[in-house]
Amino acid sequence: MIISKKAFTPTPICIVVEQIKAEKQFCRPILNMSVIRKLVRGFTLVELLVVMAIIALLMGILLPALSSARSQCKAVVCKSNLRQLVLANTGYATENRGHFVLAAVDMAPGETNNHRWHGVRKSNDESFDSLKGPLVSYLADGAVKECPQKVKFRQGNPWDFNFEDGCGGYGYNMMYIGSKIWKGEKKENYKKSATNTEVTSLARTVMFADCAMAKADGGTPYYLEYSFAEPLLREDGGYAWPSIHFRHRTKANVGWVDGHISSEVMTDFKIVIYDGINSSDVMLGWFGPLDNSLFDLQ
Numbered sequence: 657m658i659i660s661k662k663a664f665t666p667t668p669i670c671i672v673v674e675q676i677k678a679e680k681q682f683c684r685p686i687l688n689m690s691v692i693r694k695l696v697r698g699f700t701l702v703e704l705l706v707v708m709a710i711i712a713l714l715m716g717i718l719l720p721a722l723s724s725a726r727s728q729c730k731a732v733v734c735k736s737n738l739r740q741l742v743l744a745n746t747g748y749a750t751e752n753r754g755h756f757v758l759a760a761v762d763m764a765p766g767e768t769n770n771h772r773w774h775g776v777r778k779s780n781d782e783s784f785d786s787l788k789g790p791l792v793s794y795l796a797d798g799a800v801k802e803c804p805q806k807v808k809f810r811q812g813n814p815w816d817f818n819f820e821d822g823c824g825g826y827g828y829n830m831m832y833i834g835s836k837i838w839k840g841e842k843k844e845n846y847k848k849s850a851t852n853t854e855v856t857s858l859a860r861t862v863m864f865a866d867c868a869m870a871k872a873d874g875g876t877p878y879y880l881e882y883s884f885a886e887p888l889l890r891e892d893g894g895y896a897w898p899s900i901h902f903r904h905r906t907k908a909n910v911g912w913v914d915g916h917i918s919s920e921v922m923t924d925f926k927i928v929i930y931d932g933i934n935s936s937d938v939m940l941g942w943f944g945p946l947d948n949s950l951f952d953l954q
Contacts, residue, residue: 730804731904731919734866737801738911741826741864744794745773746852746915754851756863757790759834759884764843773834774800774823774883783811784822800824805903807868809881819869823883827867827899830884831891832952833913838891854953858914862951866908868901870938872931877938887951888942895927898940908943920944 699707748757762768770777773791775784786792786799803825811821831838833855836845855861862885869882879901886896900922902908907919920943926934927941935941944950 727805727905731907731909733804734904734909735917735919737803737824738826738864738866738909738917739915740795740801741791742911742913742915742917744791745863747794748791749852754853756833756849756852757828758847758849759828759830761847764841764846767843767846772820772823772883773828773830774820774826777822784820786822786824800826803866803903805866807879807901807903809868810878811881819880820883821881823867823881825866825868825881825901825903826864827883827885828864829862829887829951831887832948833861833863838952840891850953852913855913856954859912859916860950861913861953862910863913864911866901866903866910867899868903868940869897869899870929870933870935870940872929872933875931875933877930877933879938885951887948888946889948897929898927898935898942900940900942902939902941906939910943 745756749755757773758771759773760769760771762771769780772784773789775786775789777784789800791800792798800822801824805825807825809821809825828834833850836848836850839845852858865885867882867885869880870877871880872878882899884899886899888896890896900908900910900920902920902922904919907921909917910920911917922936922939922941923943923946924936925941925946926936929935929938929940
């Protein structure tokens with residue numbers, strides 16, 4: 657086989673040397689300090705301020721959303737607590753010839769006033785023990801659960817501080833469901849409750865709701881636990897003290913006799929309570945029509 661001489665033409669040594677020099681020049685480390693400073697330069701003050709401003713803006717957008725989500729979660733848990741109370745009272749009625757639990761069997765004038773639907777206490781200066789209440793065997797954990805939307809209830813002695821401690825921040829429709837005092841505040845009417853057959857509209861009759869009582873100390877209002885959901889009108893026709901508490905972002909959770917739970921908005925109505933404080937200023941009031949139609953048995 658004949659090989660062409662052209663294929664073995666050697667590269668001149670001078671060209672090879674120049675190529676090696678060029679490669680070394682290209683791969684030589686950069687030792688210029690000004691260039692290094694530019695490469696490792698940190699953030700300027702303006703850049704840091706811009707970043708901080710962006711973070712603050714994002715927090716301003718996200719925090720209200722997180723707060724809203726947290727409040728919604730609390731409202732959901734509260735509704736679950738109310739549903740348990742309604743179901744417990746329904747179970748109680750099933751085993752007691754249709755009679756719902758008594759709201760306050762010994763609350764009539766001259767009686768001990770130590771028994772409630774939510775518990776029992778030894779004296780008027782003590783809190784109620786919900787583990788001794790009439791619904792204990794019908795509740796999953798025995799005790800009445802507290803509303804997760806924490807309210808700063810005043811507690812401790814004397815009796816008008818602890819007042820109704822132990823009800824979890826929930827109130828019962830005492831006038832029409834837990835007693836017969838709508839007929840008059842006689843002792844025997846405290847010892848009789850409504851039956852499930854007496855309630856004409858189960859889905860339109862309140863059983864339990866978010867509740868509280870407001871008083872004032874030197875013009876400064878404070879809350880007490882209150883275990884009764886008061887209708888607008890008393891049995892004598894006068895206005896009752898508002899007790900439904902619109903604590904969930906201006907809404908109150910309500911448990912109805914048929915077992916469903918709803919969130920209600922406060923009706924525009926003001927009544928002066930203590931020291932000239934309007935009920936609406938402390939988020940207490942009523943919802944729906946300004947009468948007793950959502951509480952009575954009709």
